[in-house]
Amino acid sequence: MSTVHRILIEETSARQRLDSVISRTLGLSRNRVQHLVVAGLVTRAGTPLTSNSHITQTGETYEVRLPPVATDSTMEPNYDLALAIVFEDDHIMVLNKAPGTVVHPGNNTGNNTISHALIAHCGDNIRSVGSDKRPGIVQRLDKDTSGLMVVAKTADAYYFLSQALAEKKFVKEYTALLWGVPRTMNGVVNANIRKNPIARDMMEVSKFGGKPACTEYIVERTFGDIASQVRCILHTGRTHQIRVHMSYIGHSIIGDQKYGKNDRKSSRCGIPEVRNFKRQALHASTLKFQHPNTKKQLSFSSAPSVDIAHIIEVLQTHQDANATKP
Known part of the structure; x- marks a missing residue:
């Protein structure tokens, strides 16, 4: 219908x-x-x-x-991929995505994606929610970004949440570990983002064209001049936005293999665990939005994933050790 x-x-x-x-x-x-x-x-x-x-x-x-969405019956359910469910009712789910997990099908992903796991968990009804290749997916996180994301279980919930997202009624905050310390302890990066014309799987800041993009950041913790823990608040939702903007201001995310100039920066770091961290240290830590059915304002938070928490501990231990040196 x-x-x-x-x-x-x-x-x-x-x-x-x-x-x-x-x-x-x-x-x-x-x-x-x-x-x-x-x-x-x-x-x-x-x-x-x-x-x-x-x-x-x-x-x-x-x-x-x-019209009703033509569902993709070829997507096989994945019963082996566990979903870390933070909240679930008849309309939505909030997941705490693990790093390294792919959200929806792409090249060479097979059925090892959250989309396939959602079909296993929710049944065939979710196949007709949203896009046929991305059933239920309202917002996506990059493969190597961890943290909170919302999934719609019904068509009405999907369109309500998609519209709320487009109208910037979501609150999305991330914890990021950056190389170095920004010059100001808080700031706003307003810089248009476009697809890189040469490397098509990358985005870039552009002074000519592109889409408006705005990222607010607050430095919450510093580890000498080696690194900083930053809270990033998205005011727009461009692809790779935080990663691109932090690189643009000269403080790329630790471990970012695409935008981080990671080999050059990590070579200056004498801490092996930090130097060898191989995924962007970026975690979706806060998610706030209105429930599509009850209209109640929902708020969810998630502590940094285990691997990022370990890097924070290592950085703090290193700083404490240096502070005690004569």
């Missing part, structure tokens, strides 16, 4: 392409939205729109009729 979603255009979504706004708000691919428009399934005041490049205006309301 088709579902209808109403999108009210607020100032933050005005003067933008319609397909872009719908894609961002409902968590759909741009290609799928464009097919919906062509099929006459997007209307304004009862009249179907015919152009994907239509520009939105403040106060307008659009109706998007979504």
Whole structure:
């Protein structure tokens, strides 16, 4: 059965392409939205729109009729991948993702992903929630990033959470270990991010084009001049945003193999455990959002994963030892 979603255009979504706004708000691919428009399934005041490049205006309301999602029956459930469930009800799940775990299928992942484990845990109904290759996935974390993420178990929950995410109604905070110490103990990085035109699996800061990206950071702890523990607050949700922004200000994340210039920086560190840490020391520590059914504000927190906690302990021990030297 088709579902209808109403999108009210607020100032933050005005003067933008319609397909872009719908894609961002409902968590759909741009290609799928464009097919919906062509099929006459997007209307304004009862009249179907015919152009994907239509520009939105403040106060307008659009109706998007979504046919049932064609499910991918080839995705085999993975009963062996354990899910660390922080919260679950009939509508949503909050998971504490382990480092090294892939969220959804990609090249050479097989069925060793959270998406496949969700099918095993929730049954076939979740196959029709969201994207066919990413059932239930509202937000994703990089393979080597650990921490909190929310999953939708119903279509209504998926679209509610996707819209809340697009409207920046989520609070997402991360714990990161950085090389060195930023010059200011707190700050905001406002720098557009775009896909790297040469290395297509990487993002980069761009002064010309790209999408607006904003990361707030607060230095919570320092370990001499070697490293710092920082709380990063996302005000936008671009791919690899924290990793790119921290590298941009000259304090990349310890262990980041993609953006960290890790070999050069780690070579200056005399602590083997820190020098040889091989995944970005980044953990999704806080997640706050409104429940899609009860509308109650939910808040979840997660301590750094075991491997990051060990690095923090090692850094603190090293600093304490240096402090006692004459």
